[in-house]
Amino acid sequence: METLFGGIEAGGTKCVCAIASSFNNIRALTQFPTTTPTDTIQHAITFFKDQIKKHGQVKSIGIGSFGPLDPDPQSSTYGSITSTPKPGWSNIDFAGVIRSALNVPVGFDTDVNAAALGEARGGAAQGLTTFLYVTVGTGIGGGGLINGKLLHGLVHAEMGHIRIPHDYESDPFPGICSFHGDCLEGLASGPAMKMRWGQAGEFLPPTHQAWPLEAHYLALGLMNFICTLSPQRIVLGGGVMNHNQLYPMVRTRVLSQLNDYIRSPAIREEIEKYIVPPALGSEAGVLGAIALAQEVADTIA
Amino acid sequence: METLFGGIEAGGTKCVCAIASSFNNIRALTQFPTTTPTDTIQHAITFFKDQIKKHGQVKSIGIGSFGPLDPDPQSSTYGSITSTPKPGWSNIDFAGVIRSALNVPVGFDTDVNAAALGEARGGAAQGLTTFLYVTVGTGIGGGGLINGKLLHGLVHAEMGHIRIPHDYESDPFPGICSFHGDCLEGLASGPAMKMRWGQAGEFLPPTHQAWPLEAHYLALGLMNFICTLSPQRIVLGGGVMNHNQLYPMVRTRVLSQLNDYIRSPAIREEIEKYIVPPALGSEAGVLGAIALAQEVADTIA
Numbered sequence: 001m002e003t004l005f006g007g008i009e010a011g012g013t014k015c016v017c018a019i020a021s022s023f024n025n026i027r028a029l030t031q032f033p034t035t036t037p038t039d040t041i042q043h044a045i046t047f048f049k050d051q052i053k054k055h056g057q058v059k060s061i062g063i064g065s066f067g068p069l070d071p072d073p074q075s076s077t078y079g080s081i082t083s084t085p086k087p088g089w090s091n092i093d094f095a096g097v098i099r100s101a102l103n104v105p106v107g108f109d110t111d112v113n114a115a116a117l118g119e120a121r122g123g124a125a126q127g128l129t130t131f132l133y134v135t136v137g138t139g140i141g142g143g144g145l146i147n148g149k150l151l152h153g154l155v156h157a158e159m160g161h162i163r164i165p166h167d168y169e170s171d172p173f174p175g176i177c178s179f180h181g182d183c184l185e186g187l188a189s190g191p192a193m194k195m196r197w198g199q200a201g202e203f204l205p206p207t208h209q210a211w212p213l214e215a216h217y218l219a220l221g222l223m224n225f226i227c228t229l230s231p232q233r234i235v236l237g238g239g240v241m242n243h244n245q246l247y248p249m250v251r252t253r254v255l256s257q258l259n260d261y262i263r264s265p266a267i268r269e270e271i272e273k274y275i276v277p278p279a280l281g282s283e284a285g286v287l288g289a290i291a292l293a294q295e296v297a298d299t300i301a
Numbered sequence: 302m303e304t305l306f307g308g309i310e311a312g313g314t315k316c317v318c319a320i321a322s323s324f325n326n327i328r329a330l331t332q333f334p335t336t337t338p339t340d341t342i343q344h345a346i347t348f349f350k351d352q353i354k355k356h357g358q359v360k361s362i363g364i365g366s367f368g369p370l371d372p373d374p375q376s377s378t379y380g381s382i383t384s385t386p387k388p389g390w391s392n393i394d395f396a397g398v399i400r401s402a403l404n405v406p407v408g409f410d411t412d413v414n415a416a417a418l419g420e421a422r423g424g425a426a427q428g429l430t431t432f433l434y435v436t437v438g439t440g441i442g443g444g445g446l447i448n449g450k451l452l453h454g455l456v457h458a459e460m461g462h463i464r465i466p467h468d469y470e471s472d473p474f475p476g477i478c479s480f481h482g483d484c485l486e487g488l489a490s491g492p493a494m495k496m497r498w499g500q501a502g503e504f505l506p507p508t509h510q511a512w513p514l515e516a517h518y519l520a521l522g523l524m525n526f527i528c529t530l531s532p533q534r535i536v537l538g539g540g541v542m543n544h545n546q547l548y549p550m551v552r553t554r555v556l557s558q559l560n561d562y563i564r565s566p567a568i569r570e571e572i573e574k575y576i577v578p579p580a581l582g583s584e585a586g587v588l589g590a591i592a593l594a595q596e597v598a599d600t601i602a
Binding site: 068082083130131142146147148149151152153154155156157158159160161162163164165166179180182220223224225227228229230231232257259260261262263264266267 | 369383384431432443447448449450452453454455456457458459460461462463464465466467480481483521524525526528529530531532533558560561562563564565567568
């Protein structure tokens with residue numbers, strides 16, 4: 001009998017749950033709105049109980065969640081969402097409740113680290129030990145593997161909140177981050193685009209001046225990540241990146257901003273393989289959660 | 302008999318070589334100017350040959366070098382300085398020449414990664430698995446341990462070259478980086494201070510407006526590193542940081558720029574233990590190289 005794993009992609013607006021034996025073999029999948037923690041987590045538990053009856057027991061469950069959260073297994077608040085602005089979700093022991101209800105090991109990390117792990121195990125970052133996954137959507141977030149392990153450190157990365165140059169003369173928009181104003185997320189997230197231009201990115205024509213400006217800010221962000229972490233690759237995803245024209249625009253600007261300072265053939269000669277879209281498609285988030293479950297099972301085994 | 306290790310701190314202007322059994326027990330130490338690669342490396346070899354006769358064989362030698370360089374043991378150019386602007390030093394197989402001449406294993410990394418390893422093994426970062434060492438002097442550089450290993454990735458970090466906000470109205474100075482103009486190093490390195498104010502930092506009085514501006518830029522840099530890597534601590538050293546008044550000024554500005562976004566007690570409540578000076582003093586560089594030698598010996602053992 002094949003080993004089964006469970007995954008929960010917990011986003012700010014919706015949750016996706018799945019049971020799978022591998023990335024190519026999803027046995028069951030459901031999605032529902034993220035409401036109160038009690039209702040949302042109960043919804044997930046009910047799904048898994050039903051599906052376990054049908055398909056058999058899962059070896060472990062992975063949760064890739066919105067945050068901020070505590071991903072440190074040594075910490076007393078491990079598995080909890082911590083100080084989120086999302087009403088009711090602060091100090092919720094997400095992993096603990098799932099573990100108790102289903103009696104299986106639970107892996108818990110940020111949605112972006114889960115997605116990064118998914119790309120490493122079966123997507124655009126296979127075989128790499130140090131790479132970044134950056135998502136540009138409702139927010140801007142980043143995760144990744146560094147020296148073969150998920151990036152944690154003190155808490156977890158908050159890559160969207162780095163500060164970058166902002167020329168108020170050419171772009172007087174002040175930014176929308178409630179903490180930092182014109183940080184990367186404040187200037188270049190989906191909601192920032194919508195606020196600056198009066199309509200969401202999906203309604204802006206490909207020739208709109210929004211796109212070169214967006215590519216400019218994203219390239220500044222990626223340049224900073226490259227100088228700080230020296231990733232072997234950057235997987236760049238999220239709703240805003242569905243505008244595929246952005247990829248070549250971002251790549252060109254990363255090259256011109258780096259100005260040939262980092263003399264690696266991977267950047268200088270093959271930038272189109274260096275900054276790439278995710279390979280896991282629309283199920284990337286929940287497959288990342290499955291990857292977290294596989295990892296926690298590997299750790300125990 | 303105690304095990305002995307050799308260390309070479311290769312800076313752009315001087316080299317320091319030492320033999321030591323531990324951080325507290327340096328048996329011999331010398332320093333000489335960095336001139337041509339042939340003369341400089343021969344000088345180091347002669348020192349080690351003489352000292353080995355006197356004190357006994359070393360188990361391994363560590364080299365912490367200026368760069369850019371190739372620190373990847375899997376690479377065909379491992380151990381070489383690559384594309385440095387320093388005349389004559391491009392494509393010099395530094396580690397290979399030392400290894401052949403002295404017939405011992407050689408560890409090779411950036412000066413900042415060596416210093417980081419030194420601080421981890423016997424300095425201000427003992428027991429930490431993910432922290433940064435940032436130096437502010439002739440240039441600005443960063444290294445560190447991530448998930449317990451030195452940070453490498455594609456090449457190595459070039460943290461001084463991140464881009465940060467630069468308000469030309471309050472600071473019209475264009476920056477001095479020949480690649481990026483007003484990157485962090487271009488705005489806040491020692492030579493940038495000297496160029497902006499007409500005299501070097503050591504001649505500027507503590508009340509000079511140079512210091513709050515310097516602290517502002519360094520805080521922007523550290524904020525970006527914190528958001529990108531979530532280090533457990535930042536060890537902040539280099540010649541510019543000999544102006545000790547900078548530490549509290551940088552800490553205050555990091556807190557105000559983060560604006561309570563990252564809710565870790567280590568940052569919110571104990572910032573004076575989070576951003577700290579190096580503990581290894583004036584021999585930090587060569588002790589870092591000794592730490593690299595110890596690490597390469599541990600790897601072989």
